[in-house]
Amino acid sequence: xxxxxxxxxxxxxxxxxxxxxxxxxxxxxxxxxxxxxxxxxxxxxxxxxxxxxxxxxxxxxxxxxxxxxxxxxxxxxxxxxxxxxxxxxxxxxxxxxxxxxxxxxxxxxxxxxxxxxxxxxxxxxxxxxxxxxxxxxxxxxxxxxxxxxxxxxxxxxxxxxxxxxxxxxxxxxxxxxxxxxxxxxxxxxxxxxxxxxxxxxxxxxxxxxxxxxxxxxxxxxxxxxxxxxxxxxxxxxxxxxxxxxxxxxxxxxxxxxxxxxxxxxxxxxxxxxxxxxxxxxxxxx
Amino acid sequence: xxxxxxxxxxxxxxxxxxxxxxxxxxxxxxxxxxxxxxxxxxxxxxxxxxxxxxxxxxxxxxxxxxxxxxxxxxxxxxxxxxxxxxxxxxxxxxxxxxxxxxxxxxxxxxxxxxxxxxxxxxxxxxxxxxxxxxxxxxxxxxxxxxxxxxxxxxxxxxxxxxxxxxxxxxxxxxxxxxxxxxxxxxxxxxxxxxxxxxxxxxxxxxxxxxxxxxxxxxxxxxxxxxxxxxxxxxxxxxxxxxxxxxxxxxxxxxxxxxxxxxxxxxxxxxxxxxxxxxxxxxxxxxxxxxxxxxxxxxxxxxxxxxxx
Numbered sequence: 001x002x003x004x005x006x007x008x009x010x011x012x013x014x015x016x017x018x019x020x021x022x023x024x025x026x027x028x029x030x031x032x033x034x035x036x037x038x039x040x041x042x043x044x045x046x047x048x049x050x051x052x053x054x055x056x057x058x059x060x061x062x063x064x065x066x067x068x069x070x071x072x073x074x075x076x077x078x079x080x081x082x083x084x085x086x087x088x089x090x091x092x093x094x095x096x097x098x099x100x101x102x103x104x105x106x107x108x109x110x111x112x113x114x115x116x117x118x119x120x121x122x123x124x125x126x127x128x129x130x131x132x133x134x135x136x137x138x139x140x141x142x143x144x145x146x147x148x149x150x151x152x153x154x155x156x157x158x159x160x161x162x163x164x165x166x167x168x169x170x171x172x173x174x175x176x177x178x179x180x181x182x183x184x185x186x187x188x189x190x191x192x193x194x195x196x197x198x199x200x201x202x203x204x205x206x207x208x209x210x211x212x213x214x215x216x217x218x219x220x221x222x223x224x225x226x227x228x229x230x231x232x233x234x235x236x237x238x239x240x241x242x243x244x245x246x247x248x249x250x251x252x253x254x255x256x257x258x259x260x261x262x263x264x265x266x267x268x269x270x271x272x273x274x275x276x277x278x279x280x281x282x283x284x285x
Numbered sequence: 286x287x288x289x290x291x292x293x294x295x296x297x298x299x300x301x302x303x304x305x306x307x308x309x310x311x312x313x314x315x316x317x318x319x320x321x322x323x324x325x326x327x328x329x330x331x332x333x334x335x336x337x338x339x340x341x342x343x344x345x346x347x348x349x350x351x352x353x354x355x356x357x358x359x360x361x362x363x364x365x366x367x368x369x370x371x372x373x374x375x376x377x378x379x380x381x382x383x384x385x386x387x388x389x390x391x392x393x394x395x396x397x398x399x400x401x402x403x404x405x406x407x408x409x410x411x412x413x414x415x416x417x418x419x420x421x422x423x424x425x426x427x428x429x430x431x432x433x434x435x436x437x438x439x440x441x442x443x444x445x446x447x448x449x450x451x452x453x454x455x456x457x458x459x460x461x462x463x464x465x466x467x468x469x470x471x472x473x474x475x476x477x478x479x480x481x482x483x484x485x486x487x488x489x490x491x492x493x494x495x496x497x498x499x500x501x502x503x504x505x506x507x508x509x510x511x512x513x514x515x516x517x518x519x520x521x522x523x524x525x526x527x528x529x530x531x532x533x534x535x536x537x538x539x540x541x542x543x544x545x546x547x548x549x550x551x552x553x554x555x556x557x558x559x560x561x562x563x564x565x566x567x568x569x570x571x572x573x574x575x576x577x578x579x580x581x582x583x584x585x586x587x588x589x590x591x592x593x
Contacts, residue, residue, distance in 0.1 A: 008387035
């Protein structure tokens with residue numbers, strides 16, 4: 001039953017070119033194009049400065065290490081641009097049946113929990129594909145950097161930390177999936193494509209305000225339970241900092257709070273959506 | 286009688302409105318079963334309930350032996366409820382492949398065969414966003430039937446179709462029942478279509494069944510005796526409220542079993558009978574009579590106290 005739900009949902013989203021382009025291809029394209037523009041502008045500026053100061057060319061001739069693409073892709077896997085574009089696919093997957101009035105076609109063919117799990121499975125796969133295309137884009141960016149600057153290329157894994165990379169990759173992946181799950185809850189409760197698109201976006205915006213200028217006004221600390229539980233974005237940043245420790249140590253117990261927050265923000269939307277969907281009148285798509 | 290659907294006391298309430306009001310109905314296996322009723326009679330609500338799209342407020346029903354909403358039972362059903370809608374970015378063929386996956390897989394040959402059978406082969410690779418209502422109906426029928434269901438619910442399947450399409454659809458529905466052994470439940474406002482295609486019908490009004498039976502029995506019960514008589518006034522006096530006038534012809538509302546006695550009573554009263562014949566009732570007459578519908582919007586329907 002789950003297999004049927006996964007197959008049908010995967011087939012349908014694969015035919016939705018707009019959703020596929022936005023979720024999987026647009027961010028990598030922006031990374032490549034934006035990166036190239038940045039490289040060309042930086043090179044032009046650098047060349048001018050070097051010529052003016054009469055600096056030797058060898059100064060900027062260190063090899064470009066392509067292995068750094070791994071860290072770049074994992075660390076930026078859940079960047080804001082990707083999250084916004086992933087929401088387009090999430091809205092199509094989670095709210096499409098309300099929008100196109102197609103629940104009546106598929107709900108008689110499978111159990112309702114399986115249908116939702118099928119959609120979640122497809123979104124998880126899309127999130128992973130989006131991260132992999134981001135990784136490819138990162139490689140292209142680093143190769144472009146070598147070509148534009150004329151520096152040699154290398155693939156040096158000496159400083160590569162596999163566990164750190166895998167954990168960062170996993171965190172970014174969970175962050176993308178979790179954003180999609182908020183879209184799922186919004187879609188099921190509201191039956192609206194627009195709500196599936198904008199509720200997670202609005203939530204992200206509110207978190208930015210809460211986590212930034214409003215936090216000191218409210219007297220909250222990033223290490224508080226309230227901050228971690230109310231702001232999954234903060235929990236994600238906390239765990240990223242725990243995986244790649246900086247000079248400032250993290251407060252005691254904050255990692256556990258952040259893990260709790262991320263787990264809750266994944267489990268609660270799924271449980272609430274499933275419970276709601278199970279009782280929902282699907283004739284009013 | 287083996288049944289595919291058993292409904293007992295089914296009620297569905299929206300606020301203060303009862304879309305289904307203690308509905309009880311058994312639908313036998315095999316043949317084409319028509320469901321008739323004016324708009325708002327509860328036909329679509331019943332279909333949605335049987336498909337598990339909505340939950341009844343009270344009562345219970347079994348479909349193919351399973352409780353409503355049981356996927357094992359509903360997977361044996363095909364359905365097309367009102368004008369079907371599909372993801373607009375998909376082609377007709379892709380729609381069938383997608384729904385085939387949702388059903389556990391349908392062979393490509395079957396999909397192609399159904400596209401051909403509903404006349405969509407040439408439009409198979411066109412996106413459905415450009416389809417007419419009639420084409421959407423055809424695709425909806427193919428989607429409902431390609432999984433070889435045992436029971437099919439078709440709600441207004443000829444809506445938006447051109448006359449040849451309507452004829453093809455009628456033939457298809459009959460062949461499903463006669464050749465493939467599928468039980469077809471058909472809702473339609475086209476009473477002639479129902480009369481031609483269905484074996485049994487149930488007439489709904491205000492969420493209840495007000496009459497049910499074989500089409501031939503229902504229309505036979507509405508037969509009337511047409512008499513050319515003189516003097517007309519005397520004949521009217523003999524028959525009382527069982528007689529109405531159609532021009533200068535008397536129409537007697539008597540069953541066949543009482544025809545001989547009626548004619549004898551007229552003759553004994555000194556009425557000359559020049560001609561006597563039976564006027565057959567059609568389903569439209571039965572429908573009008575049972576629902577109290579006159580075709581004028583807002584006309585109150587007949588009481589609903591003979592619900593089954």
